Structures are given as C-alpha cells and as structure tokens.
Amino acid sequence: DVKVTQSSRYLVKRTGEKVFLECVQDMDHENMFWYRQDPGLGLRLIYFSYDVKMKEKGDIPEGYSVSREKKERFSLILESASTNQTSMYLCASSSLDRNYEQYFGPGTRLTVT
C-alpha cells in the first residue's frame, strides 16, 4: 500500500520559533508538494519539487522554505513562525507522468501561539 507519512499530526509552537515539518513517501515518486489547508480557502500550494535538490515556488511561498536532499523526503521550514501560519499542512507526492494523481499524507495541524 502506497504511503505518505508526516512527522507529526499535531504541533504547537511559539511565535518566532523555527519549525520543521517532515514528509516521507515510499513510492519512489519524483514530485513532492506542500499545501496548506484553511477553511473556506481550500488547498493552496506552498512549494513543490520535481527532483532532488530542485524546488519551485507555489502560490503562497512567503514565510516558508523547503529542502529536498533525498528523493523520498521533502521538508517544509518556517524560519520564524507567526500566528497567521496556524493551519493544516498537507504533503503530497506524485509520479512524473501522472502529476494529477497526488497521494497525500494525513496532515500536520500546526498551531502558532
């Protein structure tokens, strides 16, 4: 069974802290994605990566960075967390030729106080 796992289901951090969200996939997928999910706004793409060490900005990259040192792992970094980054964060992966079929992790609910 294909799997995308995220390091935490729930996370509480203080304003100004550096936050790392980790995502691992076991499907040998080339593409990996980070989204945030907010009520009434749906899913918004933060960053994506189509290869190791490659990254592209999505629709809302401000305040975030990413790292992809290995094919199976894609990390989202909040350099200095702020309260407006309180959200549900979803990681996804897909193969190169079927980008539309994305496999999602269960999400990390991040609260910044």
Next chain:
Amino acid sequence: GDSVTQMEGPVTLSEEAFLTINCTYTATGYPSLFWYVQYPGEGLQLLLKATKADDKGSNKGFEATYRKETTSFHLEKGSVQVSDSAVYFCALTPRRDTGFQKLVFGTGTRLLVSP
C-alpha cells in the same frame, strides 16, 4: 487565472438519498478535471477523473461528467452511505503544452450522511 468553484457545505443527507455536489470551473483551453475525497483524519485521495469533454469518471458508485458547454463537473451518487461522510474537493489541471501542470483545488464541500 484558472479556478474551481464548489457549492458551500455542509451538505446533510439521510442514508440512501441522492447526492449532487456542484462544481464549475474557469480555465483556458480544455483542462483535465478531478474529484478528490478527504475522509476524517486522513489525507486527500483521488476519487475519479475526466480528461476531455463528455468523459464520465466513475468510482465507488460516484460519477461526474465533463460538460464543456456549461464548464461543470458535478459529482453524483445515487444512494449515499454513512461511510461517504467526508470532504469532497473538485480540482483541475490546466492543459498546457509545456511546463509543470499543477492541480488547482476548489474550497471543498463537506458531506454529512446520517443513518
């Protein structure tokens, strides 16, 4: 730009009722269209897809038909079950000749089915 509009929820139904969740889109050219479902506590998963006009996608009793003339892709099911309670997302990928084709999601519609 490309966008997807879904009906606001929640949609509340009794078991065995007929379901329709409306979805319309705005896109250049002929996008591919998708429905994703998110069950409680889980990530999204692809439910069905249609890649060209008049295509019908179907899976698990759900159906949706790609209607170019009305730019719509409404999700239907003839008889819902309690286990269908979830959030449903309509999405598209723009049809481009080059470049990465990302998924554009609607805001989601929550379905609640009671016994």
